[in-house]
Structures are given as C-alpha cells and as structure tokens.
Amino acid sequence: MAYTCKTLVLDEILEKADKEIPLSKEEIVFLLCLSDKKEIKKVNETACKLRKRYFGNKIFFYGFVYFSTYCKNDCAFCFYRKSNTKTIRYRKKAEEIVETAKRLADSGVHLLDLTMGEDPVFFSDDYKGFEGLLDIIRSVKDKTGLPVMISPGVVPEELLRKFKEAGVDWYACYQETHNKKLYEKMRLYQSYELRLLRKKTAQKMGFLIEEGILTGIGDTSEDVANSFEIMKDLNADQVRVMSFVPQKGTPMDGWSTPTRLRELLIIAAMRLVFPDRLIPASLDVDGLKGLRDRLLAGANVVTSIIPPRAGFAGVSQSSLDIEEGNRTVNGALPVLKNCGLIPADKIDYISWIRKRQEQNRI
Ligand code: SAM
Ligand code: MD0
Ligand code: SF4
Numbered sequence: 001m002a003y004t005c006k007t008l009v010l011d012e013i014l015e016k017a018d019k020e021i022p023l024s025k026e027e028i029v030f031l032l033c034l035s036d037k038k039e040i041k042k043v044n045e046t047a048c049k050l051r052k053r054y055f056g057n058k059i060f061f062y063g064f065v066y067f068s069t070y071c072k073n074d075c076a077f078c079f080y081r082k083s084n085t086k087t088i089r090y091r092k093k094a095e096e097i098v099e100t101a102k103r104l105a106d107s108g109v110h111l112l113d114l115t116m117g118e119d120p121v122f123f124s125d126d127y128k129g130f131e132g133l134l135d136i137i138r139s140v141k142d143k144t145g146l147p148v149m150i151s152p153g154v155v156p157e158e159l160l161r162k163f164k165e166a167g168v169d170w171y172a173c174y175q176e177t178h179n180k181k182l183y184e185k186m187r188l189y190q191s192y193e194l195r196l197l198r199k200k201t202a203q204k205m206g207f208l209i210e211e212g213i214l215t216g217i218g219d220t221s222e223d224v225a226n227s228f229e230i231m232k233d234l235n236a237d238q239v240r241v242m243s244f245v246p247q248k249g250t251p252m253d254g255w256s257t258p259t260r261l262r263e264l265l266i267i268a269a270m271r272l273v274f275p276d277r278l279i280p281a282s283l284d285v286d287g288l289k290g291l292r293d294r295l296l297a298g299a300n301v302v303t304s305i306i307p308p309r310a311g312f313a314g315v316s317q318s319s320l321d322i323e324e325g326n327r328t329v330n331g332a333l334p335v336l337k338n339c340g341l342i343p344a345d346k347i348d349y350i351s352w353i354r355k356r357q358e359q360n361r362i
Helices: 010-018 025-032 037-055 094-107 120-127 130-144 157-165 180-186 192-204 221-234 260-273 283-296 329-338 346-361
Strands: 058-068 111-116 148-151 170-172 208-215 238-243 280-282 301-305
Touching: 010 025, 010 037, 010 260, 025 221, 025 260, 037 260, 058 094, 058 329, 058 346, 094 111, 094 130, 111 130, 111 170, 120 130, 130 148, 130 157, 157 192, 170 192, 180 192, 192 208, 192 221, 208 221, 208 260, 208 346, 221 260, 238 260, 238 280, 238 283, 260 283, 280 283, 283 301, 283 329, 301 329
Parallel strands: 058 111, 058 301, 111 148, 148 170, 170 208, 208 238, 280 301
Antiparallel strands: none
16 A cells, blocks of 8 residues: 555544554654644654653663774675775784774763675675674673673574674664665665665574664655564564765766655654664764754764774764764763753763663563
C-alpha cells in the first residue's frame, strides 16, 4: 500500500506517542511530511518529553576512532570506497589507536567506537589481521575502562565471538536502508540478508546492537517508516539516521544533500517510536553547528567526537571541525547547556548498558 501525506490529527498522534501506544506506518509518514514550524515544534517537544522520561536531562558522548580507512567494498555513497582515488587512506598503528582512545577517555566520553573500512589486510588470509585488533581492544579496555563499540563491517561469527571475549559491548553495522532495491544500489555487491543476520547473531551472543539509515539516498517516507518497523523487530538498542553528504570521487558526488529538516523529523519520529533507546546526534554531518537542532529533536548521544592533532578522520565529513577542536566534549558542552541538558556520568552509561544487556537476556 502506498501512503500519502494525509491529513491526520497531529495532536492525536502526539498523545498516542506520549502514552507510548505504537504509531502506525501511516502516522509516521504523516509526521515525516510536516512542514509547519509550529507543528514541528510540537513534535520536538513530545520527543524531548519522552527522552526526559527515560534519560532525564543527561546526554552521552561517544569517541570515534576510525583506525583504518582501507576498504574492499565499493558503497556508492562512501568517500572510502575502494575505487575512490581521491580519498584519504591510512591504517593506524596499535600505539596510536590506544593513545587516541586514552585521550578521548580523559576528555570525558562514555564509549569508544572503534571503526574500520573492510580493510583487505584484516579480511584476507582467513581474517588473521584481526588478531592484532583483538590485542588493541584488550589494551583499550585496560587503559580506559570504557565500554567499546566495534564497527568492522560484516565479519564472520567466530570473529564476533572473539570480539565478545575481548570485552566488546556493542556491534554497529548499518543497513542504510531496508528497501532492498535501494540497498543494492548503495551497498554494491553486498548481501542485504547477511548484513541483517550478523546483527541478529551478535545480539544472540550478548552484544548490544546499533542499526542505522541514511536519508537523501532516494529513500521515501514509506521506506523510513518500514525501517522503523524492522528496527523494532530487530530490537536494536541504538538507532540512528544520518543525512547523506555527497563525496568527491564517488558516483554520488553530483547528488545534493537533503534538507536538514528531513533528518531532524526522522530523529524526532524515532524518539516517539523508540522512547527508551539511544539515538545519536552525529557531529559527522554538520559538525558542532548542527548539534543543537539534533538534541532539540530528541537525540541523546553525541557521536563522532574526534580529538584534534591525532590524524584521525570522520566519515561523511572527513575533516570538518576536527582540527578546530570543535568535535570534542568541551566543544559540545555549551550547546548542551543552552538546551538545558548536561553530560551523563560514566556510571549512568554503564548502568544503562548493563540494564539493557540484562533485558535482552530475558
Ligand atoms: N565499514 C563499516 C561499515 O560500512 O559498516 C564501518 C564504517 S562506518 C565508517 C560507515 C557509516 O558511515 C555508514 O554505515 C554510513 O551510515 C555512514 N556514511 C558513510 N558515507 C556517508 C556519507 N557520504 N554521508 C553520510 N553518511 C555516510
Ligand atoms: C558517527 N562517524 O557516529 C561516526 C560513524 C560508526 N559506528 C559511526 C558513522 O557519526
Ligand atoms: Fe567500506 Fe563501510 Fe565505506 Fe562501505 S561504508 S565503502 S563498507 S567503509
């Protein structure tokens, strides 16, 4: 069935969301079609009310450590796709990774997200390259005491088990879209089913999982509402949306980035549908200047914190705000304050993830 932007009654939808009654696909599509400022404000207010119910006024911070930008894949949207000759390639040494993780921990982040392209050096020779990474993870955990998320792409089950044994808490692997036709055009030559299955396998092993979508890649509001449904079935612990940012040297370079209203409405609708989950406000799309709007739409995790002068890149904005020191906890604090929010304590984050792990076991 095709949904259109029908006239439903906004107040009724928001009342339902406030009572945590599941919204229909049609209602989600309706929310995503809003354009009136007063109406959007109402949606944001309900989203923030729900965030407050579960998280008070506390916000979490994730340090981002993109330690290898080599990749064997050719995702159409990505700056680091293997055939892009205009990209920035590096593979960081163990000491640099651990040092950067320590700096991030000292700066007050709650979690470290260790991210890589599907680097052929790691993936070849029966995944032997990952042995060194397991040591790195152990030393990051040992030196920082922080929870760790791993974003390694699609990896075999046995390797996931080793990550778990090394103390990793989260597995992040975004589908980008749950419209299979669109997926095939974005994640070229990569199995949709396998990518989804890995998240389910990781969850069974006791990982918390993050699922995410990109908007502005040809997705419709119906696609987004469908994604919400799949994220719900998946019982993802963290759900995200990011606006597509065109990248030099890629087939999608000539595309435009969607209006930010789209991402902000998706964040707010996500909060209405997933009131108790973690929802990122990524600095990777618009840098620090985009943080306020994302927090006011109901996000509760500032992601893509990257320390200056360390030589690590971002993803959709490979360098924006990094050397200026704006992608830091200190850089974000005034924005939080201005929104009436405060950084959470370390213990708040640990308690949240332990509680979630417990709930997922039952
Ligand atoms: N290689 C692993 C993978 O793809 O799962 C981990 C890499 S993580 C750096 C890649 C994520 O960044 C993608 O899943 C996508 O959501 C986001 N991303 C990549 N290119 C982007 C772009 N041009 N605009 C917005 N987000 C982008
Ligand atoms: C972010 N640059 O949070 C990071 C990245 C990967 N797990 C996360 C997309 O924006
Ligand atoms: Fe590689 Fe990930 Fe970029 Fe795809 S999104 S090209 S898998 S780094």
